[in-house]
Amino acid sequence: MSLYLFDTDLLTLFADRHATVCKRASEHSQDELATSVITIEEQLTGWYTLLRQAKTDRQLVAAYEGMTYSIRFVSRLQICSYSAEAAARVAAFKKARLKIKTMDLRIACVALEAGAIVVTRNRADFEVVPGLELEDWTIP
Numbered sequence: 001m002s003l004y005l006f007d008t009d010l011l012t013l014f015a016d017r018h019a020t021v022c023k024r025a026s027e028h029s030q031d032e033l034a035t036s037v038i039t040i041e042e043q044l045t046g047w048y049t050l051l052r053q054a055k056t057d058r059q060l061v062a063a064y065e066g067m068t069y070s071i072r073f074v075s076r077l078q079i080c081s082y083s084a085e086a087a088a089r090v091a092a093f094k095k096a097r098l099k100i101k102t103m104d105l106r107i108a109c110v111a112l113e114a115g116a117i118v119v120t121r122n123r124a125d126f127e128v129v130p131g132l133e134l135e136d137w138t139i140p
Helices: 008-015 019-026 037-053 057-074 084-095 102-114
Strands: 004-006 033-036 078-080 117-119
Touching: 004 008, 004 102, 008 019, 008 037, 008 057, 033 037, 033 102, 037 057, 037 078, 037 102, 078 102, 084 102, 102 117
Parallel strands: 004 033, 004 117, 033 078
Antiparallel strands: none
Protein backbone atom coordinates (compact mmCIF):
# COMPACT_ATOMS: atom_id res chain seq x y z
CA MET A 1 0.00 0.00 0.00
CA SER A 2 1.30 3.45 -0.93
CA LEU A 3 0.59 6.75 0.78
CA TYR A 4 -0.35 9.65 -1.51
CA LEU A 5 0.28 13.10 -0.05
CA PHE A 6 -1.56 15.99 -1.72
CA ASP A 7 0.25 19.29 -2.08
CA THR A 8 -1.78 22.47 -1.61
CA ASP A 9 -2.80 22.94 -5.25
CA LEU A 10 -3.92 19.34 -5.75
CA LEU A 11 -5.76 19.26 -2.44
CA THR A 12 -7.71 22.34 -3.55
CA LEU A 13 -8.56 20.66 -6.86
CA PHE A 14 -9.67 17.52 -5.00
CA ALA A 15 -11.86 19.54 -2.64
CA ASP A 16 -13.30 21.44 -5.63
CA ARG A 17 -14.24 18.07 -7.18
CA HIS A 18 -11.88 18.18 -10.16
CA ALA A 19 -13.09 15.19 -12.20
CA THR A 20 -9.74 13.61 -13.03
CA VAL A 21 -8.31 14.11 -9.54
CA CYS A 22 -11.45 12.63 -7.94
CA LYS A 23 -11.36 9.65 -10.31
CA ARG A 24 -7.73 8.94 -9.41
CA ALA A 25 -8.46 9.35 -5.69
CA SER A 26 -11.37 6.90 -5.96
CA GLU A 27 -8.91 4.25 -7.14
CA HIS A 28 -7.32 4.24 -3.67
CA SER A 29 -8.57 3.47 -0.20
CA GLN A 30 -9.20 6.39 2.14
CA ASP A 31 -6.25 5.43 4.35
CA GLU A 32 -3.89 5.86 1.36
CA LEU A 33 -4.81 9.55 0.98
CA ALA A 34 -2.99 12.17 3.01
CA THR A 35 -1.85 15.74 3.17
CA SER A 36 0.69 17.58 5.26
CA VAL A 37 0.21 20.02 8.09
CA ILE A 38 2.14 22.45 5.85
CA THR A 39 -0.62 22.26 3.23
CA ILE A 40 -3.23 22.84 5.92
CA GLU A 41 -1.29 25.89 7.10
CA GLU A 42 -1.27 27.26 3.54
CA GLN A 43 -4.99 26.69 3.11
CA LEU A 44 -5.89 28.26 6.45
CA THR A 45 -3.65 31.24 5.72
CA GLY A 46 -5.65 31.82 2.55
CA TRP A 47 -8.94 31.71 4.47
CA TYR A 48 -7.57 34.01 7.20
CA THR A 49 -6.59 36.50 4.51
CA LEU A 50 -10.10 36.45 3.04
CA LEU A 51 -11.60 36.90 6.50
CA ARG A 52 -9.40 39.92 7.24
CA GLN A 53 -10.20 41.45 3.85
CA ALA A 54 -13.97 40.96 4.11
CA LYS A 55 -15.81 44.26 3.86
CA THR A 56 -19.38 42.96 3.99
CA ASP A 57 -21.30 40.37 5.97
CA ARG A 58 -21.81 38.46 2.73
CA GLN A 59 -18.03 38.23 2.14
CA LEU A 60 -17.46 37.26 5.75
CA VAL A 61 -20.11 34.53 5.64
CA ALA A 62 -18.70 33.18 2.35
CA ALA A 63 -15.17 33.07 3.78
CA TYR A 64 -16.31 31.26 6.94
CA GLU A 65 -18.36 28.80 4.90
CA GLY A 66 -15.37 28.10 2.66
CA MET A 67 -13.11 27.64 5.66
CA THR A 68 -15.61 25.27 7.27
CA TYR A 69 -15.84 23.19 4.10
CA SER A 70 -12.04 23.02 3.82
CA ILE A 71 -11.61 21.89 7.42
CA ARG A 72 -14.30 19.22 7.06
CA PHE A 73 -12.80 18.02 3.78
CA VAL A 74 -9.23 17.75 5.05
CA SER A 75 -10.36 16.01 8.25
CA ARG A 76 -11.20 12.95 6.12
CA LEU A 77 -7.53 12.58 5.16
CA GLN A 78 -4.53 11.36 7.06
CA ILE A 79 -2.50 14.39 8.16
CA CYS A 80 1.27 14.03 8.21
CA SER A 81 2.99 16.32 10.69
CA TYR A 82 6.23 18.27 10.42
CA SER A 83 8.63 16.24 12.53
CA ALA A 84 12.13 16.97 13.81
CA GLU A 85 13.40 14.55 11.15
CA ALA A 86 11.61 16.47 8.40
CA ALA A 87 13.06 19.73 9.75
CA ALA A 88 16.55 18.19 9.67
CA ARG A 89 16.03 17.18 6.03
CA VAL A 90 14.89 20.73 5.22
CA ALA A 91 18.04 22.13 6.84
CA ALA A 92 20.26 19.70 4.92
CA PHE A 93 18.61 20.50 1.58
CA LYS A 94 18.87 24.23 2.26
CA LYS A 95 22.55 23.81 3.07
CA ALA A 96 22.93 22.01 -0.27
CA ARG A 97 21.25 25.06 -1.88
CA LEU A 98 18.40 23.12 -3.42
CA LYS A 99 16.34 25.46 -5.62
CA ILE A 100 12.83 25.08 -4.17
CA LYS A 101 10.44 27.31 -2.24
CA THR A 102 10.49 26.79 1.52
CA MET A 103 6.90 25.56 1.88
CA ASP A 104 7.31 23.12 -1.02
CA LEU A 105 10.53 21.86 0.54
CA ARG A 106 8.76 21.31 3.85
CA ILE A 107 5.97 19.37 2.10
CA ALA A 108 8.60 17.31 0.27
CA CYS A 109 10.46 16.49 3.47
CA VAL A 110 7.24 15.51 5.26
CA ALA A 111 6.52 13.18 2.34
CA LEU A 112 10.02 11.69 2.43
CA GLU A 113 9.69 10.99 6.16
CA ALA A 114 6.28 9.37 5.63
CA GLY A 115 7.47 7.38 2.62
CA ALA A 116 4.71 9.08 0.63
CA ILE A 117 4.29 9.97 -3.02
CA VAL A 118 3.57 13.68 -3.52
CA VAL A 119 0.50 14.30 -5.64
CA THR A 120 1.19 17.56 -7.46
CA ARG A 121 1.13 19.22 -10.84
CA ASN A 122 4.07 21.35 -9.70
CA ARG A 123 6.74 18.96 -10.95
CA ALA A 124 9.25 21.71 -11.77
CA ASP A 125 9.77 22.61 -8.11
CA PHE A 126 9.42 19.21 -6.49
CA GLU A 127 11.53 17.17 -8.91
CA VAL A 128 14.72 18.83 -7.60
CA VAL A 129 14.30 16.94 -4.30
CA PRO A 130 16.35 13.71 -4.38
CA GLY A 131 14.40 10.54 -3.70
CA LEU A 132 10.98 12.20 -3.86
CA GLU A 133 8.29 10.35 -5.83
CA LEU A 134 5.72 12.46 -7.69
CA GLU A 135 2.41 11.85 -9.45
CA ASP A 136 0.19 14.34 -11.28
CA TRP A 137 -3.43 13.29 -10.88
CA THR A 138 -4.71 16.01 -13.22
CA ILE A 139 -3.47 13.97 -16.17
CA PRO A 140 -5.96 11.25 -17.18
